[in-house]
Amino acid sequence: MRHSVECDILLTSANAVASPGGISIETGQSRSVGSDAVQASRGQDPSLQVGQHWQQAPALDVSDLELLHNFCTSTCYTLQSNPTLKTLWRISAPQLGFAYDFVMRGILSLSALHLAHSRPDQRQEYISKAMQHNHAGLMTMTAVLPNINQKNCSAVYLFSVITFILTLASPRKPGDLLIMGQSGIAEWLTLFRGVHAIVKSFHDELQSGVLGPMFSVGSRRSQLRDAHANELGPAEEDHHLGQLQCVIQQSVTDLHLLTIYMAAIVELRKSFAVAYSEEIAALESSDVFIFLFRVSEEYLNLLKDRTQESLAIFAYFCIITKRIENHWWSQGWSDHLMSQIHDLLDEEHRLWIRWPMEEIGWLPSRGA
Template structure:
């Protein structure tokens, strides 16, 4: 007799969570296909990432969150319903993952890494509704600066484990894109690019040497990303080609300058908004470039608003003439800003630093050559 026939039937049928099943089904049949145009990476997002989610609840919550946001984007009549699910799943995953960030190991580095990566997607997807995104840390975005630093830390200290994990295809693709970016930059020399005026303004500013170095490095990394964007049409661009890689490369103190509302750093971030606008064909980035440029405008004084004519014209954005310029506290003028280091850094970074068996997240030694930030959604 079949074991199924011998087992007594339960008095009440087992409950099904149809909402989560719907989100998982949508992810595996639709959302995952928008995360990359590379066939091998499409398979990774469809198969490998859910497998990680089945052993790490916080990853599964993030999968369900991005699926819900995808549905909210394309079903406006149900936008509030799916957006609420996306927020709830993301917050649940964030609470669970936060407790593990102080104890990253070779066994869980892949799950924490993919969680951080997908959270960056979610953060940019929700930036359209955030009016304080450039604070970089708030209740809406969950502190994406800290997450970016966490991703950087994991790659720096667990690169070997990641390359040999089920996520290895991401890093193989990353090597190829890094080479393409460097090749494109050779065809886009600094003396003929669209950043010449920006360089002039920065060099003419009375910045302290450390701030000046951070800003000029951010401009150079921006040049390389723009070079690749100019060489390839928007349809073939991966977000990792130009967006994530820039955020990763300037993750050495520059983003703290933006967070502290250093005027020169915010101007450079305005140029980055032009890169975001190039990614507008991706559902999760539509409108983010314009929204962030609007926030940049509000944070700049009248003098520095004149410095961002190129990104304004490139994006095609029209500023509101009635919006008052920011009134800058003299204590925040950029040449007096001290970038937080060591014990003054953010709590999540401190947690990584204290518990890491490897180098500190604040160690600014060269980054892994084979890393290029993972591909983001492509449609």
């Protein structure tokens, strides 16, 4: 129009007005191929129609897009050491998130905590976003739990894994013992154990589904853990665990309680074996935290009651958590747990945990 030159395309389209209609790009509905040409011939700019459609579109949530981008380009690589599982977190996890809102909420929450860690000047802003997404995800997933099936079991399981990592990455509170809060067994552990009990019914679907590699790698790591425990020699770590076992045997007269404590030490010894036989870079978080899922419900109840023996055993767990603090989401947990445990022990039982304290380099505050 500016140069007073007729457009060949518009002329061709105008000649096709009488032909059958095409498909509208904006709406996907049938319309006349030459409608733009007709509007142009009437002095109407077709681009204005496109602009009107654009103005009616919902606004982009750039904040959430930023979180998803950060997860796919950075966070996903920090969650596992195994290359296959890194790819699973980068590709398969977001794909599940597109299908299930609660999974995407968990992904965005985890990414927000990662950014809070790497951008301290915006820490509170990202923590607030993380809490919002996590709360919304928990609300949705809780409603799904009674209706878990073959189709959604992978999404529910993945969300439980994300919830555990979120617990480790979230700001810590006084009195928080990771698996025990001030009001009892931690909410995440209750959720995780509940989900595991449910998904046992869908073992085959999970093994053959999108999360299959996660279960395959986990099974191999579990076998490695048992193998290392059977081969364990007279290492320094085992010597100190043996001393802890002796003092508990000498102080606990109730045979039932003694059995519970000894079983917990056996599980801890297995975790020690693999934690000290593997290079730190090759150590998976599951090698350490599997202890939390292998101990009995009775031991957890004793820990909830803050018995001195259960706390002393848990202090030794701090040593192996220290070995995976190269991950941003687990940094500081060993010192935090040791501090909480030390405050709960009397003077006699504080002597029981001198080696774990020295091994992680933790010292009580002056006068404690």
